Amino acid sequence: MNQNITEKILAYASHNKEVHPGDYIIADVDWVMFHDSTGPLVIKGFESIGKKIFNKNKLVTFFDHFYPAPNIDAAKLHKISRDFIQREEIIHHHTDGVCHQILAEKYVSPGDIVVGADSHTCTQGALGAFTTGLGSTDIAGILATGKCWFKVPNTIKINVLGETKKGVFAKDVILKIASKIGSEGADYSSIEFVGEYIKNATVSDRLTLCNMAVEMGAKNGIIEPDEKTLKFTGREGKIFKSDQNASYEKNIELEVSELSPQISCPHSVDNVKTIEEVEGIPINQAFIGTCTNGRLTDLEITAKILKGKKVNKNVRLIVIPASITVYLEAFNQGILQTILSAGGIVSYPSCGPCIGRHNGVLDEGEVCLSTQNRNFAGRMGSPKSEIYLGSPASVAAASIVGKITDPRKFI
């Protein structure tokens, strides 16, 4: 046997003994997801197939991309999805956070096949599952059949060695990886993260890493499940691990002991510089949240940095916990109070300004430093605005100074 974890999951789900890169397979899926932005097109496609949902209990739906509705167009889209959800009696419907976070918290188990009408569905690969984003028509087809075709991907193995220093986080590691691989370097491939750093990483950090696999074009990002995974999910799942002699298309090694905080510059995620190179760039908005970095550990470090300080008068700091579970925990621990006292804005769990539809849209010439995963021109508002990406610590530090700043000065 020489299969890696992705191949093993795909073989299991397609009732094959083994699968190989390049094979076309048809797999049974465990979870199907759509949200308020992609849902209406899924529904339109699904209804034109004219079949029943293969299993209502396997569909999880979300209102998160523009919830509550910020305008009439958005309200109309919600109405389309809401009618469908009521008519079909869908039980797993959420309005309490970002889809990828809640799928990880409440649904996905190791070994699952998860497909979602959103590109960052690769996030839950951190739990040892095969999870990938698809378009609405694909999801419509899966709703009718419970099956999906896949081309078995090649796998790139990324061996992350060492331990990061104080002030350097999983986000810095993945930005460094993105700069090495490039925004199309893993097109059609699977990325498997292994090594000492990954073993020691929290599940929250692993979710941050896998979340950004798609930013390099990958089909899925994946990390072998271990005790931490099972403790996090509380669900047993099917445990697959890569064979020792599994074959990989490419092996990449990254030593992170000397890594400094990384910042991705406009307008491409792989345009990465070290914090030293970009220190001093003035910002108008600082955003901490999203499926990449809206978890409790992200808010903890934010509060630690903001404690007893004030957000710069030229900056609006927006903090959005990724789910209600995170929100309540942060509330109970006094984290939100610290952020609010410093002058930050805390919003209801959702995608927030990540795609420029509500809660912090940028005007021409404005600059935002964000913890999100993508910095395409115009994503958060005006096509003439600029988005820099960094860790929650880097964003929190910059919100105090009003400029991109080395967060290690505050830790």
Place this chain on the structure above:
Amino acid sequence: MRVWKFGDNINTDLITPGRYNITIDEKRLGQIAFIEFRPEFSLNIEKGDIIVAGKNFGCGSSREHAPISLKAAGVQAVFAESFARIFYRNCINIGLHVFICNNTHKVDDGDKIQVDLINGIILDETKNIEIQGDPLPTFIQKIVSSGGLIDFLRGDGYV
């Protein structure tokens, strides 16, 4: 029919900025194709025109609004050196022809063309040359020849 030429890494936000994806009306989506990145595109495109692009066309979001807007605007096919995975799949699923093609640099913006969709060939009348794209894998061809995934599943589908 003409070529609309684009470079590398044309992402879905350049095709249809996220803020405009607040409709599933195809006509409206057709009007917003490249609305900010190349505003003359949706005003001047004629039915049957093609897009020829560099690497990683369609990277970014899984939103089908992007390929739908191109199809609704009148784009007949996209030839690119490479495509982002989800976008490529979405095109096949909605019946927009896509071809991976190594010779896209031989074609220029505004070239007059004819297209052979079955074999993935651009006949460039301006330059008097033929450019060949890669044929689709057999499995995919079945879906495309059914007219997209919905029609494929309406028929025998995965059975």
